[in-house]
Amino acid sequence: MEQDSKSNSEAPSGSTDWKSLHHHECVEQIDLLIRTAHLVRAALNNSFANLEINEVRYSALKVIDDICETGCSQSELARRLGQSESNICTLIERMEGDQLVIRRQSQQDRRKRVLQVTEQGARILEQVKAYHGLVSHRLLGPLNPDQRRQLTSILQALLKSASIQRSQRETVKTFQDVSSPYPYQGAPAA
Template structure:
């Protein structure tokens, strides 16, 4: 038996199918794969899309502020912004409010790609959640927002 083979008890219940951590991990892996396949033709990955979404807010953010919203460290954010800049999707500029600080803003190309990618992301989410009735899919999203303390 490999480590990937679920263990079944005498009453036929898969021991792992009752474990929240196992279920969350494998749901995440399956969704990440679905999302990656959907975004690949656009030349984006999920982390880049999340960064574009955060940077699209009306108020320009510094790299540090954007990192905080994404939940990544400074080094990761610098590398992410470097990648977005290299792709022509974002640019660093001096803050008009504080000349000592740089803000990161989307370029027009970045805004256009974000719009396209959001359509692709939503379609991938719908495909992923399709096995659930609509009410259950919405309940799952609400529950996850509560558990991760993200306001809706």
């Protein structure tokens, strides 16, 4: 008993015993998610290498193609990809040079320019999607339909939570306000 009170008194106020936190399970789940994402990404990267495209360009083409009816502005693309507008500007300049996208005047607002996937970009996008379909079917094949629906629901909830935290910059506050075994050094990577 005396030892328990001694260990409690030795702990600085506000410190956290990271090994005893119930968050250990959450950390393990995120680690599993990261390892899974790494393996899935490796499986899908073959399509990128074969088609001479990278993951960022694929994601940009997919977003632009998905919202092509109203037109995708660079700021909208940056928001959806979680990137800065300056990074997206550089990306779009290079993709224009490779004839994957073009910028055109918006039909809704003549002051704005929107992005559009070119025929070459659309062809590459369809090839990558086809390959992704094969790989996805192989990876998710062991799951039954109910498990796939649950997975979708869980991933959507996690994505929403991560997006909210990123937009509110709660990640930075959390690292700065909490004593942890990993010292906070700079802003989280985008």
